[in-house]
Every structure is written in structure tokens, then in C-alpha cells.
Amino acid sequence: MSLAYREGLAGQGRPVENVATWEGMTIRPRLGSCSFSVVPDVTPPAIPTGLTAEAGDGVVTLDWNDNTEDDFDYYSLSRNGSVIAGVLLDSAYTDEAVENGSTYSYTVTAVDAGGNESDSSAAAEATPEALGGGQIPGDFNQDAGVDISDAISVFGYLFLGRTAPDCPAGLDFNGDSALDLSDGIGALNWLFQGGPAHALGGDCVQIIDCQDSCN
Numbered sequence: 563m564s565l566a567y568r569e570g571l572a573g574q575g576r577p578v579e580n581v582a583t584w585e586g587m588t589i590r591p592r593l594g595s596c597s598f599s600v601v602p603d604v605t606p607p608a609i610p611t612g613l614t615a616e617a618g619d620g621v622v623t624l625d626w627n628d629n630t631e632d633d634f635d636y637y638s639l640s641r642n643g644s645v646i647a648g649v650l651l652d653s654a655y656t657d658e659a660v661e662n663g664s665t666y667s668y669t670v671t672a673v674d675a676g677g678n679e680s681d682s683s684a685a686a687e688a689t690p691e692a693l694g695g696g697q698i699p700g701d702f703n704q705d706a707g708v709d710i711s712d713a714i715s716v717f718g719y720l721f722l723g724r725t726a727p728d729c730p731a732g733l734d735f736n737g738d739s740a741l742d743l744s745d746g747i748g749a750l751n752w753l754f755q756g757g758p759a760h761a762l763g764g765d766c767v768q769i770i771d772c773q774d775s776c777n
């Protein structure tokens with residue numbers, strides 16, 4: 563027995579009725595019909611929560627809480643309103659395409675297997691900064707100690723045209739963002755008269771634009 567069935571024929575530009583041939587006979591079967599229904603998923607995942615953005619040196623590290631929907635598919639992460647990672651499976655991301663000194667705002671959405679996307683999470687901001695090198699505050703000559711020669715060098719630089727310090731910000735004894743006479747005097751006062759310590763304390767601190775010199 564052979565049965566051939568063709569549907570949707572066209573002849574001379576016109577549709578042809580459905581035709582079946584069987585053992586040399588041509589019949590025009592009545593097509594049965596069936597129906598089915600699809601209930602579409604229009605429910606997006608919950609809005610991601612707990613987004614944090616931690617700034618580093620040339621990097622921002624992002625983390626947020628996991629979504630728990632059964633049909634959760636991926637996250638979409640945006641920086642300043644533009645998607646930077648469109649299909650993220652992990653609830654964390656490291657953004658290295660950032661510049662120090664700029665502030666960035668991040669949001670994340672969750673998308674399910676049906677393509678439904680949640681609203682954006684609350685924004686998290688971060689400003690990556692260069693960390694700078696370690697300095698002993700007040701150590702003009704970078705020998706990892708502060709003594710009278712450091713204070714004298716401040717006066718020499720300010721008034722006698724002597725060698726400039728490699729880390730001027732580390733010599734701002736009174737923390738007023740200016741390097742002047744009062745800083746040299748402040749250092750001498752601390753060294754010999756029991757005066758107040760350097761505004762940045764006595765331990766190694768990281769100062770932007772300065773090199774490492776604590777050891």
C-alpha cells in the first residue's frame with residue numbers, strides 16, 4: 563500500500579486542494595483538525611537584590627544575591643545605563659574597563675528562560691582610585707625613617723632651591739594640603755618638643771602618585 567499526500571500545492575499561481583493518491587485513486591481527504599494551547603510565561607524573575615560595587619585600583623568588583631526562580635536563565639549587567647555583560651550566569655562580575663578617578667553606576671536585571679526580564683536593581687556606585695605607594699609620613703629622603711634631616715630637607719627645598727621631594731603629599735605634616743614652612747616646623751616640634759604627630763600618623767600609608775619607600 564502506498565499513500566502519498568501533498569498539501570499546499572500551487573498550480574498556475576492558484577492554490578490546489580489537498581490531494582491524496584492511493585493505489586491509483588485520487589481522493590480529496592477532509593483534513594482533520596486538532597487544537598492545542600500554549601500558556602505563555604509572562605512573569606519576569608524577581609529584581610536582583612544586594613548589589614554592591616567595590617572600587618579598587620583600575621577595577622570595580624561587583625556582587626549581588628542569587629535569583630532562585632526555577633526558570634531563571636541569566637543576569638544582564640549595566641554600567642551607566644549601558645549593558646556591559648548581557649548574559650551572566652554568576653551573580654558577580656569584575657569590571658576592569660574602568661578609569662581611576664571616574665565614578666560608575668551599576669545596575670543588574672534577571673532574565674528567565676522565556677526571555678522575561680526583571681526591572682533594574684537598585685544602583686550601586688564606585689569610583690576606582692590608584693592606591694599609590696607606601697610612605698612613612700614625613701620621610702623626605704625615603705630612608706624609611708623620620709629624623710631631623712627630613713625636616714631640614716623641607717626647609718632646603720622650600721627656601722634654598724634644594725632637591726624636591728619625591729612624595730610632597732607625604733610631607734604635609736599638618737594635613738592642610740599645602741607644603742610650607744609650618745610643615746618643617748611641625749616636624750621639628752614633633753621630633754624634639756613633643757608636639758603633635760604627622761597628620762597621616764606614623765605608620766606606612768599609601769599615597770597616590772608616590773612610589774613605595776616604606777622598607
Ligand SMILES: [Ca+2]
Nearest residue numbers: 625626653654
Ligand atoms: Ca553573588
Ligand SMILES: [Ca+2]
Nearest residue numbers: 701703705707
Ligand atoms: Ca628620612
Ligand SMILES: [Ca+2]
Nearest residue numbers: 734736738740
Ligand atoms: Ca601643610
